[in-house]
Every structure is written in structure tokens, then in C-alpha cells.
Amino acid sequence: xxxxxxxxxxxxxxxxxxxxxxxxxxxxxxxxxxxxxxxxxxxxxxxxxxxxxxxxxxxxxxxxxxxxxxxxxxxxxxxxxxxxxxxxxxxxxxxxxxxxxxxxxxxxxxxxxxxxxxxxxxxxxxxxxxxxxxxxxxxxxxxxxxxxxxxxxxxxxxxxxxxxxxxxxxxxxxxxxxxxxxxxxxxxxxxxxxxxxxxxxxxxxxxxxxxxxxxxxxxxxxxxxxxxxxxxxxxxxxxxxxxxxxxxxxxxxxxxxxxxxxxxxxxxxxxxxxxxxxxxxxxxxxxxxxxxxxxxxxxxxxxxxxxxxxxxxxxxxxxxxxxxx
Numbered sequence: 001x002x003x004x005x006x007x008x009x010x011x012x013x014x015x016x017x018x019x020x021x022x023x024x025x026x027x028x029x030x031x032x033x034x035x036x037x038x039x040x041x042x043x044x045x046x047x048x049x050x051x052x053x054x055x056x057x058x059x060x061x062x063x064x065x066x067x068x069x070x071x072x073x074x075x076x077x078x079x080x081x082x083x084x085x086x087x088x089x090x091x092x093x094x095x096x097x098x099x100x101x102x103x104x105x106x107x108x109x110x111x112x113x114x115x116x117x118x119x120x121x122x123x124x125x126x127x128x129x130x131x132x133x134x135x136x137x138x139x140x141x142x143x144x145x146x147x148x149x150x151x152x153x154x155x156x157x158x159x160x161x162x163x164x165x166x167x168x169x170x171x172x173x174x175x176x177x178x179x180x181x182x183x184x185x186x187x188x189x190x191x192x193x194x195x196x197x198x199x200x201x202x203x204x205x206x207x208x209x210x211x212x213x214x215x216x217x218x219x220x221x222x223x224x225x226x227x228x229x230x231x232x233x234x235x236x237x238x239x240x241x242x243x244x245x246x247x248x249x250x251x252x253x254x255x256x257x258x259x260x261x262x263x264x265x266x267x268x269x270x271x272x273x274x275x276x277x278x279x280x281x282x283x284x285x286x287x288x289x290x291x292x293x294x295x296x297x298x299x300x301x302x303x304x305x306x307x308x309x310x311x312x313x314x315x316x317x318x319x320x321x322x323x324x325x
Contacts, residue, residue, distance in 0.1 A: 002038035056100035056143040104152030120156035164277050178264045188237035194282035194301040197257045203249040
């Protein structure tokens with residue numbers, strides 16, 4: 001039986017004690033609201049479907065985000081990037097709200113506010129992180145009563161897929177004007193192998209078999225090892241490099257590769273080009289060879305799904321026309 005006591009002009013304290021259940025308490029503004037809440041909780045207990053809301057009602061989104069950052073984020077490959085997303089969420093007024101009070105409308109408002117300053121893909125990634133935070137809080141942190149409000153709102157449509165193809169002439173100019181000892185080989189390898197810049201920067205000579213023309217990539221973005229075949233141009237780029245004492249093929253970090261590539265493009269007046277375009281280019285060239293099927297290309301590039309592979313593949317119409325003859 002519920003006990004309802006008046007604590008002040010606008011405070012009614014409810015306490016429900018029932019064998020087999022944790023004591024439930026809540027303070028509401030009116031006696032009617034207190035009686036309604038008590039009936040709902042007792043009704044759920046009668047039906048055997050009661051799930052305690054206490055944890056979700058007394059824990060803020062800020063507290064959950066901070067716990068997530070401490071316990072979940074460090075184990076992820078993109079930990080640094082995820083921490084920056086969490087930092088933005090912590091700065092938002094929504095973080096002060098209790099988890100149980102956050103609704104789909106609140107998430108929609110957050111989404112619309114973010115879209116004023118950020119690209120759709122950035123907002124989608126932020127919502128995906130927030131959704132995972134709610135799911136873990138519900139499954140593992142005692143907030144079983146939570147509904148995930150992120151699933152109730154529509155996601156921004158991503159329209160920023162790139163179709164930039166660097167020409168061979170542009171690539172030759174960049175290679176000849178990098179101002180770096182390693183970047184020319186890096187550009188050639190990225191274009192020939194479709195490796196990610198992070199995969200290339202971690203590559204060691206012990207992972208390369210020049211005789212069989214393969215390179216083994218360990219601890220990739222997908223957490224799986226991958227064996228990449230090396231074209232003759234890729235082998236030539238590798239053999240042009242001096243051997244480092246630390247066993248690594250390259251001494252440049254992923255960020256250093258990006259910055260050096262961007263500087264070279266700027267010097268040459270090559271616009272709208274970024275280092276990731278080389279992975280696009282390499283993937284498209286693999287298809288344009290006409291000898292590899294989708295599964296073989298995916299094995300080389302490490303793409304998990306056909307949809308992901310399509311985002312990186314921009315085949316030239318004039319090359320596809322030949323296949324129609």
C-alpha cells in the first residue's frame with residue numbers, strides 16, 4: 001500500500017513498500033499526481049511487469065556520459081574522436097537533464113541545433129554515440145526502464161558523399177612537389193592498394209613479403225587482419241624507400257600525412273582534394289581493371305558491406321560504356 005504525505009504547499013511525498021520489490025519513493029506537486037503515480041507503480045507490481053525507474057530518474061545524462069567516457073570509450077580505436085564528441089554533448093544544456101526525462105522531442109531539438117553548424121554526417125555520428133550511451137545505461141547500468149529516445153527521431157540524410165577523382169597528371173604533380181622523402185611513396189601506395197592512411201603508417205617491413213607481393217595489415221579499423229596484394233607499382237614504391245632502424249616502413253603519423261598532402265595540393269593550386277580521395281581512387285581503379293569481382297575488391301579494401309563499398313567507388317562513365325558494347 002502506498003503512503004502519501006504532504007511535505008509542503010506543492011510537495012506530496014509517495015512511498016511504496018511491497019515484499020519482493022525495492023522501496024519506491026517520489027515527490028510530486030499535487031496529491032492527484034501522487035495518487036496517479038502510486039496506482040501506476042502498484043499496478044505494474046500486481047502484473048509482475050514492474051521495472052524500477054529510480055536509477056534513471058536520479059541520474060543525469062552528464063553523469064552517464066562521464067561514466068561512458070571512463071569505462072567504454074578507452075577500449076575503442078576512435079577513442080580520441082569519441083572523447084571530442086562527448087565533450088560537445090557535456091557542454092549542451094541537455095546533459096543536465098535526468099535520463100528518465102529525456103524525450104524524442106529533446107533529441108530532435110538537439111539534432112536541429114547541431115545541423116546549423118555541422119555537416120549531416122557529423123550529426124549522425126553524434127546521435128549514434130548518444131544512442132549507444134542510452135543502450136548501455138539500459139542494459140548494463142541499472143536503467144532498464146529507459147526507452148532510447150534517439151530511435152524515435154529521424155536522422156539527417158547524408159548528402160556529402162564525394163566523387164572527386166584525382167587525375168594521373170595531378171597525382172604526378174603532387175608526387176613531384178611534396179617536399180617530403182616519404183610522401184611520394186605513400187601517395188603511390190595509397191593509390192595502388194586502397195589502404196587507409198592509419199594502416200599505412202603502422203606498416204612494418206616484417207609485414208611485407210616482396211617476393212609474393214603481399215602486405216599483411218594488423219589491427220585494422222575493423223579489428224581484423226587483412227592481406228593486401230601489391231601491384232608492381234606498389235612494390236616499386238616500397239623498394240625506393242630507405243630502411244628505418246625501428247622496422248617501420250614510414251615515420252609519418254596519419255595526421256602528418258594529411259597535412260603534408262594538403263600543403264602540396266595548396267602549393268600546386270589543386271582544389272577540392274584530400275588524402276582520403278586516394279582510397280576512393282584506388283577502389284575505383286580496382287573495379288575498372290575489370291578482372292576483380294565485388295567480393296575480391298572488398299577483400300583488398302576491407303569494406304564490410306556493399307553499401308560502404310559503393311560510397312568509395314565512383315567509376316568513370318566512359319569506362320562503363322565499353323562494357324555495354
